Amino acid sequence: MALADEVLRGSFHAIGKAISLVENGAPEGRDLLERLHARVGDSLRIGLTGPPGVGKSTAVDEMAAVLRARGEKVAVVAVDPTSPFSGGALLGDRIRMSKAAGAGDVFMRSMATRGESGGLARATQDAVDLLDASGRTFIFIETVGVGQSEIEVSRAADCVIVLLSPESGDGVQAMKSGLLEVADIVAINKADRGGADRLEHDLRTAFELGLRPRREIPILATQANAGIGIPELVATVEAFVFARKASGAFQERRRLGMEDRLRKIAEFLVQKDLWGGEGAPERVKEAAERVLRRENSPYGCARALIREALR
């Protein structure tokens, strides 16, 4: 397949099209992933999450600039919510990624959640795999950032940065919503604003009180819009990854992440066969009638449906 070769050669045009195929659940997309999977796994995947307006896109943009400057091939996948009313989406992350966009050698893709609730889209990891196969060495995954249920990113990324700002009580919100539980590194952005010291103190207290008892979580100060603290943030990510690789925790996390992903894919495929397969609506209708005629129980019928679908 020509497209697969083009992706391997790193063509942005081909990667753009390939991501659409996996995003749309097209059979060509799955074929592509099959063909490319042996080339997947060398990139570092960095997750970025935090409340709206905290400066996630700007931080990614600045980190990408630091990494590009030393020759890394950077990609960004930024996820924004799909409107539950229309199914459409307004994807605005490019607005703040002017450096990455202007450089021309950073691949940046906006993705809509298309109904997923964990902060990422269903195809986010597929897109990241394609980027990985295309030779990108650092891949940033920026989540929706609604401040809650952003758990998915800790399974998709090797290292998760949680970005907070001293404004508007982010710290308290983050503790309440469980956002900090996915953090490998915390960056206090807009650190020039009043309240940064207080936020850091609150976070340290929370960590000491056993929110994350087993390891030290680095807390950094950044001002992403001026690039301040960004090289240090990149260095902290790399130190974290180095230590995790040495201890074996890196691979362990990838395995756990993959287990989770396999479960999801399997469920997705089963569901697809169950409800989308040939004659599925008729089978369900028949089964419902059997239950109503008291020929079988709901559970018995459901199990029968699964057996048929998987056959």
Added chain:
Amino acid sequence: MSAPAPTRSRFPGTLVPHEQKVYSDVPRDLGKAGEYPFTRGPYADMYRGKVWTMRMFSGFGTARDTNARFKYLLSQGQTGLSVAFDMPTLMGYDSDHARSDGEVGREGVAVCTLENMETLFSGIPMGDVSTSMTINSTASIMLAFYLATAERQGVAPARLRGTIQNDILKEYIAQKEWIFPPLPSMRIITDMMAFCADHLPKWHPISVSGYHIREAGSTSLQELAFTLMNGFTYVEFGIKAGIPVDRFAPRLSFFFNSHMNFFEEIAKFRAARRIWAKRMKESYGAKSPESWKLRFHTQTAGCSLTAQQPENNVVRTAVEALAGVLGGTQSLHTNSMDEALALPTEEAVKVALRTQQVLAHESGLVDHVDPLAGSHFIESLTDQMETECEKVFGEIERRGGMVAAIEQGYPQIEIARASYQFQKDLEERRYLTVGVNALVEEGEKPFPILKIDPVVERDQVAETQRFKERRDGTALASALADLGGAARSGRNLMLPILAAVKVSGTLGEIVEVLKREFGEWREPPTYW
């Protein structure tokens, strides 16, 4: 519940139930015009003393083209000049910069060198005219060009009369022609305020503008509240910089939009004066009545004009101009009927100017001071505008003031939502616009429009390049280095900018120095 009465207004106060009794003799002291809190006008005699200034905004092509249009307008009885600049000038690019490609002289006149400014005012006595310059991010540089040109005409700064828009906050909020981040921009503006307070006693260093906020799709209330809050923010920065409030506040002027909802607009103007006076006196400790008086320029609403049946725009503009006059404006620009199609032709501009001349000379409007005072509807709308405005102030203050609110994208999102809502209302025919979603005519005949010759850009680019070749490079380099030093040290920027201009520093070169020191602003991500 019966269906609400149809209204075009987006301000809830305009819907007074018609069942409600109205008393004509409610005892209430509305005061006089010229008295605190100036609800009825800043001057006791208003238009009896002096008719508003008729000031038509113009500018296109090269400085030579606009110079000719200025002379034409002055010969037609216009009483003040108003300069529109092209996009590259507004954004700080020289005409020969790659980013200026295709935009030179298109939407206004290109002025990137001292030579351009000299051509623009050639044969126009700068000591006698009052000039308004619509420019913001690069205002300090344009003022420096103006001062240096006046000096060559032998006119002292103290004699110069006019206004420079210089309202950067509304750029972040609405018009989006920014360069530097908000805080450095506020510093540039504060420096100019201080400089003008010392050297240009007849100059208005900021025209706090709601016009663009409304054009971006805001409601009348949002226009009023965001504009006044911007004004208070400049006052706070001036005070913080150590300029006594009564030295600069009297020179702040305002610029509002007059849209189609007639009574709502009039109430907005009256409320603006009252709110400004009260806060200036009570919150900012201004002692001089001159500091309490809000004086404003009005432009009719460009966004109310239609590309369909453009002749109807003459009527729209007349109604809007009338609201501005009844609201007590100090000067007025009336839009031309063809502005939804292109820049206005000379013929269309003339009809627009005549519209306000008819109002001034034939209608009897100028014989009365605030003739609507005491009208139940106008007074209750004015009161409600004031009350609602305070609520918006509260929200902005809760966010840490206007600069912080802008960084959070608050006014931007509010406006984007309002304009989208308006569009939906229009499409679902909750509002009717003649020629657009009502009384539509098929097969309209083409309307004659102004075309800008591409030769303009080529000439201006060549002229800019020639200008650059002729200069003394050493003097320029040291002037630019000194400017960079001033930016770092906190020294007032106006003098080094003026010095750079005098040794032929161009607009783009000065902006480059400041960009290096101050960085560039990135739009906050907004979802609406």
Added chain:
Amino acid sequence: MTKDSTGRKFRVIVAKPGLDGHDRGAKVVAAALRDAGFEVIYTGLHQTCDLIANAALQEDADAVCVSILSGAHMTIFPELLDLLKKKGMDDVLLCGGGIIPPDDAEALRHQGVGRLFGPGTDTRDIVRYLQEEIPRRRPRP
């Protein structure tokens, strides 16, 4: 419909090229397209043609919609069209809106630019146009 039978959602870029900052129209159109089920990539202001073409490539956009009120349309549209072609995006629709005189719009149409919508346009007309034009130009990725 804003997706075709294969489940593809229409993705469009809404961009403001050049120096002009009047983004009211672009934002209204972006919101209207979202509410009609499109995935809209909004680039923000002051974009160069190069940035817009790169965005179209990486985002695999079906259409690029640009808003120009600065009078620079006769420079920007041809440049953008040329860049899209050079980058192999012949099937991507380039259309837009703003204050564009009819004979300029006609000249641009001959060069291959899609429809240009002026003031007073009903956003539903834009939605319909994209829904018809996109599948015609890009039947299947």
